[in-house]
Amino acid sequence: MNYKFSEIFRYIKPSEIRSLLKYTSDPELISFGGGMPNPESFPVEEMKEILADIMDNYGKKALQYGTTEGLDVLRDELAKYVLKTEGINAKREEIILTTGSQQALYAIAKIFVNPNDPVITEGPTYVGAISAFNANTANMMAIDIDENGMNVDELEAKIKELSQNGLKPKFIYVIPTFQNPAGTTMSLDRRKRLLEISERYEIPIVEDNPYGQLRYDGEPVQSIKSMDKNGNVIYLGTFSKVMAPGLRLGYVIAPREVIDKINLLKQGLDLASDSLSEYIAYEYLKRGAIYRQIPKTVDLYRKKRDLMIKSLEEYFPEAATWTKPHGGMFLWVSLDERIDTTKMLDRALKAKVAYVSGSAFYPHGEKHNSMRLNFTYSDDDKIVEGIKRLAYVINEEMEVVE
Incomplete structure (x- = not known):
């Protein structure tokens, strides 16, 4: 069968974030790539009670x-x-x-x-x-x-x-x-x-x-x-x-x-x-x-944000800059303009660390020297280790472009 797909697929491109998911099965990989909430923020016990009550009171409708x-x-x-x-x-x-x-x-x-x-x-x-x-x-x-x-x-x-x-x-x-x-x-x-x-x-x-x-x-x-x-x-x-x-x-x-x-x-x-x-x-x-759960999530994520920023300050090269958000889930890191973070991603994956390159966040892939880092998902020790690995990769990349 020679399938004839619609013209719309000329406009649809694969997501770099979704493409990174194939690497998540590697237990040694530290990924700052996804936008996933931390499972520790999920109200599991509350959900158990809610689900039981729903089945009892609204089961057939639900x-x-x-x-x-x-x-x-x-x-x-x-x-x-x-x-x-x-x-x-x-x-x-x-x-x-x-x-x-x-x-x-x-x-x-x-x-x-x-x-x-x-x-x-x-x-x-x-x-x-x-x-x-x-x-x-x-x-x-x-x-x-x-x-x-x-x-x-x-x-x-x-x-x-x-x-x-x-x-x-x-x-x-x-x-x-x-x-x-x-x-x-x-x-x-x-x-x-x-x-x-x-x-x-x-x-x-x-x-x-x-x-x-x-x-x-x-x-x-x-x-x-x-x-x-x-x-x-x-x-x-x-x-x-x-x-x-x-x-x-x-x-x-x-x-x-x-x-x-x-x-x-x-x-x-x-x-x-x-x-x-x-x-x-x-x-x-x-x-x-x-209203009970959000403060717990905020406390958890605040510590992770602070830990990632501290690790960036300690390990990243001086030329790197990053945002210091008052909330949310992400930091935006900008590197030397000679670095293409899309090309650098292969080197990072070999070092067992992942991010999303900055060009993925522009409609036409305009800029190439930035990356998005998620701080909410990883365990604390992996945040520190992941930033160390990423700093090593960046320093290696700088030696190539200089």
Whole structure:
């Protein structure tokens, strides 16, 4: 059989992160490559009680198909949760459950983007967003970020440039709090300016907030969605970082017309998200377990962040720089510009240490001398040893390029 696949596969490329998974079976490999929460953060005992109660009280419903938009009582609890944690006022009908936030990214691109339509992202940005937008043939344009988030002056200049050519971005995608991959947080002033730009040019903002509750120090910054008075912001959340990623449960908060379109698309994707996961999340919120678990996770991750930064300071070459995030799961390391971290990865894997090269986080692979390091997953001793191995690899690479 000579299969004839659709043109869409010209745009879809394999994820470097997923490609690294084949090495995870090697017990000697220390991987900073994935974005996985630490299993020690999973509320296992609480889940045992919740599951038992669900089987006793909702068993037949929890094991049945659910509605496409998601469990009503869960959406009500989510409305309470985002009001308490992010200051977002949302009604039940403005919330839809998704099979992980990755499905939400794919759905948003699908309902807004026609082939080659421009979409604005941060540079660097989440590799999963790049995959989702590529799968919908978006023409992504990355706006540089610094320690205060997206450069909004550069953003407005790009919008004006596109306008002169008769083009307008379909949306602006940002991860303003503990950005993936850089770990940076957008300042309040820039958030307000971004919202003003969105309103002035009538371009929606997609605010992705997987890590907002994982704050280790510093003061919280108001979410963009909480300041949105005119329905300009589409907000994405997930249970993966505050409950468990294996349950594959995310959500979108947006104006009803957007939710309705996602609902229609989701009917063609999976009919509905997992009913059992939705009942688990409902009980997890209703019982307040999420508010007991998050501080434990924060304490665990804060120590790991500090340990990785201390190890970088001790072992990495002087020319290397890195972000020092107030929360989240990642550090962004920049090396001598002569080093190509994509090419260096083979050398690192031979030394039994893994990372994700910086170019994977740019829509067109623009930059090559950076890497993303995850500090949440590895055991403490492996963080130290992994940074030692990586420092050795970098020093070897420097001898080659000099």
